[in-house]
Each structure stands twice: as C-alpha cells, then as structure tokens.
Amino acid sequence: MTALTARAAPWVLATVVLTAAALVVATDHGLQPIREKVRADAVRAMLSEVPMPPYDNDPATATSAVMRHEGASYIERIYRARRGGEPVGAWLVVRAPGYSGEMRLLIGVRGNGMVTAVRLLSQRETPGYGDRIAGSEAAWLGGFEGRALDNPLRRLWSVSSEGGAFDAVSGATITSRGVVHAVRDALAWYAGSEVAAPQPPVAAPAP
Amino acid sequence: MAESGFGRDCCGVAWQGNPVLLRLLGLCPLLAVSDRVVTGLAIAILFALTMLWTQPLIAMLRDVVPVAVRLPCQAVIAACGVTVLHAAVQAALPPLAAALGVYLPVLAGCCLILVRAEESAWRRPVISAVRDAVAHAVGVIAFMAALSAVREALGHGTLLRDLELIVPGTGWSGFQVLPRGWRLPIASLPAGALLLFGAVLAVRNLIAAGRDGPAVRA
Numbered sequence: 001m002t003a004l005t006a007r008a009a010p011w012v013l014a015t016v017v018l019t020a021a022a023l024v025v026a027t028d029h030g031l032q033p034i035r036e037k038v039r040a041d042a043v044r045a046m047l048s049e050v051p052m053p054p055y056d057n058d059p060a061t062a063t064s065a066v067m068r069h070e071g072a073s074y075i076e077r078i079y080r081a082r083r084g085g086e087p088v089g090a091w092l093v094v095r096a097p098g099y100s101g102e103m104r105l106l107i108g109v110r111g112n113g114m115v116t117a118v119r120l121l122s123q124r125e126t127p128g129y130g131d132r133i134a135g136s137e138a139a140w141l142g143g144f145e146g147r148a149l150d151n152p153l154r155r156l157w158s159v160s161s162e163g164g165a166f167d168a169v170s171g172a173t174i175t176s177r178g179v180v181h182a183v184r185d186a187l188a189w190y191a192g193s194e195v196a197a198p199q200p201p202v203a204a205p206a207p
Numbered sequence: 208m209a210e211s212g213f214g215r216d217c218c219g220v221a222w223q224g225n226p227v228l229l230r231l232l233g234l235c236p237l238l239a240v241s242d243r244v245v246t247g248l249a250i251a252i253l254f255a256l257t258m259l260w261t262q263p264l265i266a267m268l269r270d271v272v273p274v275a276v277r278l279p280c281q282a283v284i285a286a287c288g289v290t291v292l293h294a295a296v297q298a299a300l301p302p303l304a305a306a307l308g309v310y311l312p313v314l315a316g317c318c319l320i321l322v323r324a325e326e327s328a329w330r331r332p333v334i335s336a337v338r339d340a341v342a343h344a345v346g347v348i349a350f351m352a353a354l355s356a357v358r359e360a361l362g363h364g365t366l367l368r369d370l371e372l373i374v375p376g377t378g379w380s381g382f383q384v385l386p387r388g389w390r391l392p393i394a395s396l397p398a399g400a401l402l403l404f405g406a407v408l409a410v411r412n413l414i415a416a417g418r419d420g421p422a423v424r425a
Contacts, residue, residue, distance in 0.1 A: 009273040016272070016280045020287035027291045035298035042301065 047079055050108035050117045053088045055081035066189070072097055072178075073185035076104075078194065087111050090194060096182030098123055099130045099174040107144075107186045118144045118183055123175075130175035137169045141179070149187045157184035225346045228411050233319030236310040237351060238404060242362055242395040245369050246306050247355025248348070250314075253292055253307075255344030257314050258323065259337070260288035265328040266336035281324040282315075289315035303372040319343075350407075357403055360384050362395025 043060040059079040066075040079091040089110040095102050101124040108116035118141045125131045133140055143166065158164025159177045168176035227233060237254065241247040264284050272280045293312050297304040304311065314320065323343060328336040359366055368381030393399040 006273055006275050009276045012272050013276040013279055016268075017283050020283050023287055024290050024294070028294050031294055031298040038299060038301060 043079070046106065046121070047091050049119050050091055050106055052081045052091070052108055052116060053083075053110060055083045055088050057082040059091065066092075068189060068193075070185040070189045071181055073182045075186060075189050078190075080194075087194075089116065090190065092186045092190060093121070094182045094186045096178045096185075098125050098178045099172070100124055100126060103175070103178060103182070105179065105182050105186075107183055109187065109190050112148070113187060113191050114146060114148045115144045115183060115187070117141075118179070120179075125172070125175050130169075130172040132172060133169050133175060133179065137172075140169050140176075143167075144183055147183070147187075149184070149191055154184070157181070225350055225411075227319070227347060227350050228408055230319075230322075232322060233317045233347070234404075236313045236317055237347065238354075238400040239310045239397065240307055241351060241355040241358055241400055243359045243369055244352070244355045244367050245372050246303075247351045247358075249303055249373060250307060250310060251348040251351035253296070253311060254314060254317070254320075254347050255340075256292060257285065257288050257317070257320055258340040258344050261285045261320055261324055262328040262336040262340035263333050265324045266331055266333045269329050277329060278325070281321060281329070285317075285320055285324065286315040300373065300375070302375075306369070306372050319347075354400075354403060354407060357407075358394045358399060361391040361403075362393070362399060364390045 040058075040060040043063075044058075047059055057080070059081050062080040062082065063077060065077050068075045074095040076093040076095055078093075080087060081089045081091070089108065092107045092109060094105045094107055096105060097103075103123040103125070104121040106119045106121050108118075110116060120134045120138075120141065123131060123134055125133070152165035156163070156165040158180055159166050159168040159173055161168060161173060162177070164180065166176065166180045227237060233254070237250060240250050261281070261284050265281055268280065268284075269277075289312060292314075293304070296307070296311060323339065327339045331339065356366060359368065364383060364385035364387065365381040366384050367379075370379050370381065371377045391399075394403065
C-alpha cells in the first residue's frame with residue numbers, strides 16, 4: 001500500500017480527530033452508570049459512619065446541595081433519612097474554618113434536632129495539635145452526642161476558655177472552637193429551614 | 208523464557224534498554240507518584256495500557272496517514288487513549304484518580320510514549336509494535352515497582368499502604384517493614400524521588416559496566 005498524497009492529509013487528520021472524539025464521548029456516556037453507582041456507594045459508606053434512627057429510604061439519592069453560609073460555617077449538602085415518607089433525621093456536610101484551612105464535618109441530626117454523632121471528613125490542622133481531633137483525641141467528637149441547640153443554651157455553644165460549655169482539645173483551641181461553632185451553625189440551619197419550613201400541607205381554611 | 212525471542216526482548220528492554228533508566232524519558236508522570244507502591248504501580252500499569260493502545264494503532268495507521276500529519280495523529284491517538292483511561296479510573300476508582308491527580312492525564316503528553324510512537328510504531332508492522340509496547344511496559348512496571356517499594360519502605364516504613372485505592376473496602380494499612388518512628392521522610396518527598404532515582408541509575412550503570420563493559424550511555 002502506498003502512502004496517500006499530501007492532499008489527503010487534512011481529511012485523514014480530521015477523520016482521526018473526529019473518531020477519537022466520538023470514542024471519548026461514547027466511553028464517557030458508557031461510564032455514567034458505573035460513576036453513579038460508585039459515587040452512591042461512597043456516600044452510603046460515609047453516612048453509615050454516623051448513626052441515625054431507623055430509616056427506609058436511600059439517603060444517597062435523597063440529597064440536595066445547600067450551599068448556605070451560616071455564621072462562619074458553610075452548609076454544603078444535606079442527606080435526608082425518611083421512614084415511611086416521614087423525615088427522621090439528616091446528615092449535614094459542613095465546612096468550617098480551622099486553625100489552618102478548612103475542615104469538613106459530617107453531622108448527624110435527628111428529626112428533633114438532637115446530634116447523633118459528628119465525624120471529621122477532612123482537615124489540614126497542625127500535625128500534633130489540631131489534627132488530634134481526628135487522631136488521639138477523636139473521642140472528643142463524641143461529646144456532641146445528644147446535644148441540641150438548647151443543650152447547652154445557645155450562648156454556651158463555645159469553648160470553655162470563652163465561657164462556653166465545651167472543653168477544647170488542649171493546644172487546639174481554635175480548631176475546637178471551629179468544630180463547636182460548625183455543629184451549632186448546622187443545627188441552627190437545620191432547625192430553621194429543614195424542620196420548620198417543610199410542614200405537611202394544611203387544608204386551606206374555610207372562608 | 209530466555210529461548211523465545213519475545214521473552215529475551217522483554218528482558219533486554221527492561222534491563223539493557225530500560226526506557227526510563229537509559230533515556231531518562233517519561234520521568235515527570237512516573238516519578239511524581241512513586242512515593243507509594245500502590246500509586247507507583249497504578250501509574251505504571253496505566254502507562255502500560257496507554258502504550259498497548261497507542262503503539263499498535265499507530266502501526267496500523269502508518270500506511271494510511273500521510274507523513275505530514277503523522278505527529279498530530281499520534282498525539283491525538285495517545286490523548287484519546289489517556290482520556291478514556293482517565294474517565295474510567297475517575298468513574299470506577301475515584302480515590303485513585305484523586306491520588307494520581309494530574310499525573311494520570313499528563314500521560315497523554317508523556318514523551319516516552321510519543322517518542323516510541325514516532326521511533327518504533329510508525330516504522331514497524333503491528334505485531335512488532337505490540338512486542339515493543341509490551342517490552343517497554345514491562346520495563347517501566349519493573350522500574351516503578353522497585354523505585355516505589357524503596358521510597359515507601361524508607362519514607363513511610365511500610366509496603367503496599369493505601370491498597371484500598373485499588374481494591375476498595377480493604378481497610379488494610381500495608382506491611383510494616385520498618386519499626387514505627389524509623390523513617391527517612393525525604394524518601395517520600397519529590398526530592399527523594401530524584402535522589403533515589405540517581406542512586407538506582409548509578410547502581411544500574413555500575414552493574415552494567417561490569418557486565419557489558421563501560422560503554423553505557425546515560
């Protein structure tokens with residue numbers, strides 16, 4: 001076979017480029033179900049770390065982006081747990097300022113506004129100090145279990161050196177305060193918009 | 208293995224003509240993620256798959272593609288293969304894609320792949336191009352396995368940590384090969400990659416000089 005002449009060059013190149021593009025698009029399309037399944041599995045694994053009252057829906061799909069600033073925290077996303085269609089609680093993904101950069105927290109809240117558990121998803125705190133809330137002081141996060149906006153009173157949602165009700169991890173006051181405030185802000189947002197707002201529809205009053 | 212020409216080819220390329228060691232090509236994507244065996248091997252395997260995709264295709268098309276547009280065609284074929292691989296890894300193993308970061312898509316511009324395309328695949332029949340691709344893949348995988356094992360052992364004190372990047376669900380943290388607290392942090396830093404690479408190169412050249420005479424270029 002002889003090589004084609006130079007006049008064919010643009011057409012050959014165009015054919016190669018279009019074929020490659022078609023292949024990439026087709027692959028991307030074919031990968032979509034795998035992508036969704038893997039993503040949902042990762043979410044379920046993450047959520048299973050934080051306990052929740054019994055529910056029968058799939059929270060990985062009962063989710064929406066929140067994207068709301070609340071205090072210094074940023075409520076990123078909510079995953080809702082329902083039982084028989086009634087909300088029983090939710091997981092909130094919250095970003096909060098730490099000592100160095102952002103921390104991401106997963107906060108489980110019951111329908112009544114009580115914290116089930118708090119997990120640290122990622123952090124960049126100082127090794128040996130702030131990062132101990134993910135390591136040797138991980139039990140510290142257990143102190144949030146059962147807390148709610150009125151337990152302790154709202155003005156006491158801070159670290160003890162600022163008159164709050166929470167002892168800071170020693171040497172990591174700023175990190176600890178960030179977490180305490182993040183949980184408070186998440187609860188406040190949840191109480192304000194998720195619990196209060198979507199009331200079941202009430203029949204219109206008779207005129 | 209040694210009696211078959213193909214096996215000898217593989218050993219020959221892996222040792223005497225190891226593309227990374229002898230020609231210092233493809234260093235950026237390969238060395239950057241060689242601080243752990245899992246990521247080092249992953250990028251080496253992805254490199255191998257890219258070679259096995261590009262080289263036969265380019266060899267197949269060499270009678271059809273005019274010389275004037277052969278380089279863009281080779282680049283597009285390599286980029287297409289890498290993009291497909293990248294999408295597949297991102298879909299199936301998102302943590303691995305995150306750990307490899309930009310060094311996976313950067314394989315598309317890996318000079319080792321493009322140089323082999325131009326030097327070898329463009330000038331050979333398909334079968335021969337496949338053999339060359341396999342031989343180079345074996346060479347790169349062997350080199351990366353060795354380098355990343357040394358870096359991980361020295362830098363982290365473990366072997367095969369973060370295996371769950373490749374096999375999700377194993378909460379396994381790898382073999383502890385050094386006592387805890389004994390480690391050489393520089394080995395896991397980028398500078399350590401180059402230092403160890405230099406050491407591997409020196410050892411290889413010493414052995415090669417003893418065996419083949421001093422005529423080893425580097």
